[in-house]
Amino acid sequence: MSNDMDNFVGLSVVLTGFSREVLAPDLDPVDIKSEYLPVFTANVTKESGDPSLVADIFQKYAMLQSQTLTPQQIGEAMLDPANGEAFVLACRKLIFMWYAGAWPTIVPASATAQASTVSDLISAKAYTASLVWQVMQSHPMGDSNYRYGYWNKPPVPLSDYTGQ
């Protein structure tokens, strides 16, 4: 019987393309997942107006995960428009949150402006833990664990960052 955190992490692995060992390692002093899950739950519930949407998303993921499907197949099934607009949008926002460390808000088009997306940084920790830096094989501005002179060498392969 999986719990919300298990499903949240599993779904995040599928949708982000990063391994579980990177997103939620067994020894996890950063523990960004514990910051993201409440943000995801609260914002999706508030924005959709549907108190059961998050549970539906996790239930759907758990059902797919119990079948013999590849992560690619699970991801495609989660993003299938047949799930409904709010469902798919929540999944896409989950991806945004992991990559940007921020929660996105879509601003509809107006008579004078095109639709756009703005985002609110979740926390300082989320900023440094966001996956975009890993994809860049780099580090956040103002926060580097690399050693002096690292720029003199090529970064390790992307697969070492994604864990895939």
Next chain:
Amino acid sequence: MFPLIAGVSLFSMTQILVAADNRPSTPTALPTLTPQIPLEVTSTKNPPTLDSLQHDFDVFSWQSFIALNWPANADGTPNTGVTIGQATNSPVVWESYRESRDIFLPGGAPPAPWGQESPLPPVCKNIDAKHLPPGTMHLTQVGKTPNVLDESGEPFKTGPLIDQNGQYARFAILTNEQMFDYIDTNKLYSKSGQKAFDANADFPSSNTKSNQVGSIMIKTSWVKMGGKFDPAKFYTTYALVYDNPAEEPGVKPSCVLTQVGLVGFHIAHKTASEPQWVWSTFEHVNNAPTAGQKPTLPAYNFFNATCTSCKVNEPPPRPWNPGTAYTQPTQIERVIAITPDAQQLNAAYHQALAAVSADSVWLNYELVSTQWPTNAKSKTDPTGVPAPSFLANTTLESYIQGHVKQTSSSCMACHNNATTTTGNFSDFTYLLQRAQ
């Protein structure tokens, strides 16, 4: 992935009980006090968790603290004829280590061989070793003791720390013989030697197979005894307290023989499974209250409960001058509370120390925490993803406590930036920057 926690336990883990849920529980037997420096951390839970490993590392820290503060023979080896707390005022093991001032000499001169005396600053030459106070016999082993305290600014130069007597706290950094030998053999004590070496430093780590102790660094902080400080409550020694004109503009050289008490104690130990080193920090229990909590002690070493206008955790205004007769004390609070598990471990070790001597000075020291790499072999994070993320000693990182990355104190994140004078990685020590 779990870090490789291999090796042989050199200390008794059987005395710390593990509950049914595998979380450490209240010990029913006292921890063993041994002069054996542990060479590696032993996991007591399989598979380990973050909490269980933190506990294991904290036990490693306490065992290290006990062994390093064990009464020593004249050659610095532990005196196995006594137990810690029994030989008050005799030198302890780590005092035989080499102080940084005696390694990195003017002009890049070679340091004296291990165990031999190093020259004192000329201004200290007026001190007559024949007329030292009682209990200072170890000071005659000049080269083997940290007998000169010449640093009045915190190790990261964030500012001096002023105690409740209005006096500057003093600091010293020392290395053990293995670390000293690596520096000496590779001539890393001088800029020219480092230039010729031209490689990343890689200090020897402890090895459980060969039973060899690896590199250990000690960082200490001290306050002058007297006034509000009762020497019976501190581990004390007599030291030549030197006001170093090179530290701050306007400081006049001065050297005074003074009884000092230990208030802060860092241990950094490089082990085979933790190439980022294991970082342990201890403090005197009276140093400072925890922020957000009501002060519980009648008096503190670096906090005045009656001072409502004192700014907390801010360095004193310049000019800084340790020669000043009195300076307004700094107001220090601990920003990150000691965890309940560490408090429980402190209580267990205090019980064991009290069983040896009810008035042992070591009852007045507590573990703050231990920082260790959760993923020592990470390919993308050379710091090994430390846990806890932040760790500070209120006497050694007073002004950089907190939770902000790259700003607040993190042993490994900070020392990961350390280089030699040529820009090569210096293996988590800033000491090599002191080469001249």
